Amino acid sequence: MDYQQLLRDSMETARRAPRRGRPADYIPALAEADPESFGMALATVEGEVFGAGDWEQPFSIQSVSKLFTLALALAEGGDDLWHRVGREPSGNPFNSLVQLETEQGIPRNPFINAGALVVTDRLLELTGDAAGAVREFLRAESGNAAISTDDSVAASEARHGHRNAALAHFIASYGNLRNPVDSVLAHYYAHCAIAASCRDLALVGRFLARHGLRADGSRLLTRSVAKRINAVLLTCGTYDAAGDFAFRVGLPGKSGVGGGVLAVLPGRGAVCVWSPGLDAAGNSVLGVAALDALTTATGWSVF
Numbered sequence: 001m002d003y004q005q006l007l008r009d010s011m012e013t014a015r016r017a018p019r020r021g022r023p024a025d026y027i028p029a030l031a032e033a034d035p036e037s038f039g040m041a042l043a044t045v046e047g048e049v050f051g052a053g054d055w056e057q058p059f060s061i062q063s064v065s066k067l068f069t070l071a072l073a074l075a076e077g078g079d080d081l082w083h084r085v086g087r088e089p090s091g092n093p094f095n096s097l098v099q100l101e102t103e104q105g106i107p108r109n110p111f112i113n114a115g116a117l118v119v120t121d122r123l124l125e126l127t128g129d130a131a132g133a134v135r136e137f138l139r140a141e142s143g144n145a146a147i148s149t150d151d152s153v154a155a156s157e158a159r160h161g162h163r164n165a166a167l168a169h170f171i172a173s174y175g176n177l178r179n180p181v182d183s184v185l186a187h188y189y190a191h192c193a194i195a196a197s198c199r200d201l202a203l204v205g206r207f208l209a210r211h212g213l214r215a216d217g218s219r220l221l222t223r224s225v226a227k228r229i230n231a232v233l234l235t236c237g238t239y240d241a242a243g244d245f246a247f248r249v250g251l252p253g254k255s256g257v258g259g260g261v262l263a264v265l266p267g268r269g270a271v272c273v274w275s276p277g278l279d280a281a282g283n284s285v286l287g288v289a290a291l292d293a294l295t296t297a298t299g300w301s302v303f
């Protein structure tokens with residue numbers, strides 16, 4: 001199959017979408033993104049990588065980082081994490097506070113902000129440097145040593161992060177954070193503000209396509225844990241639009257408000273698409289449309 005052509009065709013189909021969405025503006029540094037930017041990359045489990053459009057341009061990975069914090073926290077610390085965070089879809093926006101009180105400070109899943117703060121806290125507990133652990137992992141899996149945090153994005157998010165600060169303090173009030181709230185928030189912002197390209201993230205995402213094996217062939221996760229992360233990605237990775245994403249795309253996937261979406265093709269590879277215009281749920285409009293076109297054309301859904 002001509003993967004390059006497949007990506008170009010998927011992007012072409014997506015461009016016919018009637019709307020483009022708008023870049024996130026609640027983090028001022030992200031509002032400056034060009035909504036016309038659009039790139040897509042596919043990396044195979046064998047190590048080949050194909051791309052189209054702006055596939056080599058770094059963007060703010062934002063909540064795509066939550067996939068890596070989860071994988072690293074489970075790899076380092078095992079199943080104990082599941083006592084502190086659930087694995088049910090929330091049916092609420094990614095930054096919602098409402099369920100936390102009725103559920104006693106145990107966030108619904110690791111991919112909403114509340115859950116990701118707990119996972120970041122766990123990774124900080126295990127490594128002493130949660131954001132550094134994510135950066136190192138991305139560099140190693142992509143082979144791109146230049147991947148780093150964009151400090152201006154992290155600072156912009158911290159300055160306007162009242163909601164995340166509220167979530168973190170609320171979780172702490174239930175005793176579900178082990179580190180000081182300010183450190184957890186600083187690491188959370190620093191891993192969300194990592195800049196990486198579609199090329200980089202597609203290469204990184206292969207560890208889930210390879211059932212837990214890293215790029216160098218070593219094992220990060222057992223097959224069972226990799227399978228479970230894929231399950232949580234499918235059911236929770238795109239927030240309150242996870243049902244629609246499963247319906248249209250049918251792959252485990254994680255989105256971020258920078259406009260990136262990373263999807264796993266189990267046994268085959270990983271695809272990353274980026275375009276900053278977002279829908280109401282905070283998912284890239286062109287990104288989801290391009291993945292929809294790709295899986296519709298190839299039949300590569302998990303169903």
Ligand code: GLN
Pocket residue numbers: 062063064094095113157164192255256257258282
């Ligand atoms: N850093 C962003 C936030 O906390 C991530 C949100 C997202 O990408 N959905 O709001």
